[in-house]
Amino acid sequence: MKLIFEKSRKGRGCDVLPPCDVPIAELPLSLGRKKPARLPELDENEISRHYSALAKRAFGVNDGFYPLGSCTMKYNPKLNEEAAGLPGFRDVHPLQPEHTVQGCLKVLDIAAESLREITGMDAMNFQPAAGAHGEFTGLLLIKAWHKSRSDTARTKIIIPDSAHGTNPASAAMAGFQVLNIASGPDGCVDLAALKAAVGSDTAGLMLTNPNTVGIFDPNILEITGIVHEAGGLNYYDGANLNAIMGIVRPGDMGFDVIHLNLHKSFSTPHGGGGPGSGAVGCKKLLAPFLPLAGCDLEGGAAASPQSIGRVRAFGGNFLVVVKAAAYLLTLGKENIPEVARNAVLNANYMMEKLRAKYPVPYDGPCMHEFVISLEKLKETFGVSALDLAKGLQDKGMHPPTIYFPLIVHEALMVEPTETESRETLDTAVEAFMTLYDQAKADPESLHAAPVNTVIGRPDDVKAARQPVLRYSADIDR
């Protein structure tokens, strides 16, 4: 497909701008461009076709089932997009005087209050723009707390080997040393390993519960207790909150600080480079260190002198919070647990059906996602997790996450999400089952998959390491 720059023809266009409703300011010549901007010039018809063609080459939740474990691409109500598009939210400027944005601040307040209640935290802050950014911020809070007590020997963050990759990365970025501990045979935290790891150098523990194999750790109170007793704090990676919201609270599990992925659990799609919100919540002891929010509701609390400062401009990605608030208000307190119940029900339904052919390394019921292993299939028939994922694309669905978590060989991590119907799950199960038989009968055909997609098997490493994101040809026509 040609790039929009390649379709451009000098002099074409459809730029009918609305009349200017602000005073026109002339820029000094020294600030002007030497050459016109390199913008593609096309008529409206061509532009419309170009973007339609691009949309057809992508796959999103509006196209089909998207069980991307850990990255939760679920259907989100379009109504919430409309709420975020209301001019009173969309058109505000962060430097407007506070008395003109009281409605927006009220929305932040409503969202914060609901999320505080759902998580069991005392304070909530929306400045971080992504989950990993929330982790980094939360870890800086832990660091600031230890420092405020002159306990500077606490330099280590303990992280289980099942953790999401962003956890150790964020800890290292926040200046901590990462101490990895192995999971037990049940996929949960190995208590003996944790007890051996904690000490006077422990700054804290980072944990997601349910963990990345989809299991809720039954020893959670003992785990957080061990860390507290050693003088550390507990960080909860709340990216998987859709599994537990309204049912149990991280604050009651002994966690001191958490981040939430509003762009997973609360009505904004995850991924795709769009705006996110890694809201950070914490208990009272850490609240004085929270980032400066930018502005407050009239009569709101003044910024704390102990704040770690800003981690992003102003109040964060405000419109993501608007969607979260709309979602929370639509559900209401009584229906929030229903989200978690459906997430868990859908995952268990699918896991139990797949168990008939696919090994599930960790026994027992799962939470919102589960992991299957293709290790045996690969050993016997040479069909890998990647081959199966490619085969699933040919069946019209987005593949699950593959090769994660690292503690499961040839892993496929499936998260059906709370928003899928039983019929969709049944169709997906059928696709998995057919592919299993195909893998045994004709493994070669899966090595050649996918055959129905625009791109077959790109060089993943090259795409990640050397992405070509800019048109570089000379277009000074």
Ligand SMILES: Cc1ncc(COP(=O)(O)O)c(C=O)c1O
């Ligand atoms: C468990 C877990 N932690 C952290 C993250 C990081 O979130 P983000 O991709 O917004 O940085 C994710 C991402 O999906 C996740 O699944």
